[in-house]
Amino acid sequence: MTVTELITGALQDLRVIQSGEVVSADDAALGLSRLNDWINTLATERLSVYTLTRTVWTLVSGTGSYTIGTGATVNIARPTGPLAIENIGFQDTAPDTTIEYNLGPPLTEDAYDAIAQKTLTSTFPQVWYYNPTYDASGYGVLIPYPIPTSTTLEGVIYSLTPVPEFAAVSDTVALPPGYRRFLRTGLALELSSAFDAGITPALQVAAMESKADVKRANMRLSDMSSGVAGTLFGGAGWPYNIYSDT
Secondary structure (H helix, E strand, O other): OEHHHHHHHHHHHOOOOOOOOOOOHHHHHHHHHHHHHHHHHHOOOHHHOOEEEEEEEEOOOOOOOEEEOOOOOEOOOOOOOHHHEEEEEEEEOOOOOOEEEEOOOOOOHHHHHOOOOOOOEEOOOOEEEEEOOOOOOOOEEEEEEOEEOOOOEEEEEEEEEOOOOOOOOOOEOOOOOOHHHHHHHHHHHHHHOOOOOOOOHHHHHHHHHHHHHHHHHOOOOOOOOOHHHHHHOOOOOOOOOOOOOO
16 A cells, blocks of 8 residues: 555545546645654654664764654664653673673653762763754654673664654555554544545544554563562562562
8 A cells, every 4th residue: 555545545535536536636635744743743652663673883982962753873763752761771892792781761851960979970870861852853862871881892782663654655565464444544533634624433433443452462471570679679670570480
């Protein structure tokens, strides 16, 4: 399916065009713009994202921060916030076999603010902080702590990668099961005001059902952890096995 076919289906759902009619170039351009507006917003909805990407980059000795975003030092889609980063750590290439150390999600704002000596250095980092800055570059900032001094390290980040925007109406829509109906019915809702078209109850229900189906499919399994709270209040901390109590 192409973007043009997706827009055509959405306009048919709104009864703006009938079966067999061709979408005009102007209407197709408007549909593409509204589609990309909606996809841009979907990036903020965690369960609308189906892809988790592992990315590796070089850690430079003594460097205290790294930009992240399309074209940045960490060249991936900019995480919308700390919750878009599933795990972040580093790997050491010095041993014969590269060893990866996962350090968990980024620090909270309070935890990073509480660090008194932010320029402290060490051979390896122990935690990471993500500052979701946004300027003309569109980059966020990743900050390791302590600042690593080893020359054999690479950063490793596991981040959610949202559905990308489309460049042209001729682009192919190739997404997992459920997304075709989700995008068509959702786009119809987005276009309804532009074409002054009413939304039928059936279309409203279809959009809600398809969105719920996609979000259920995107739910991920995760290990249970008491994290820092378990250590502070007498628990076993992490990792902890609830079956063996160890």
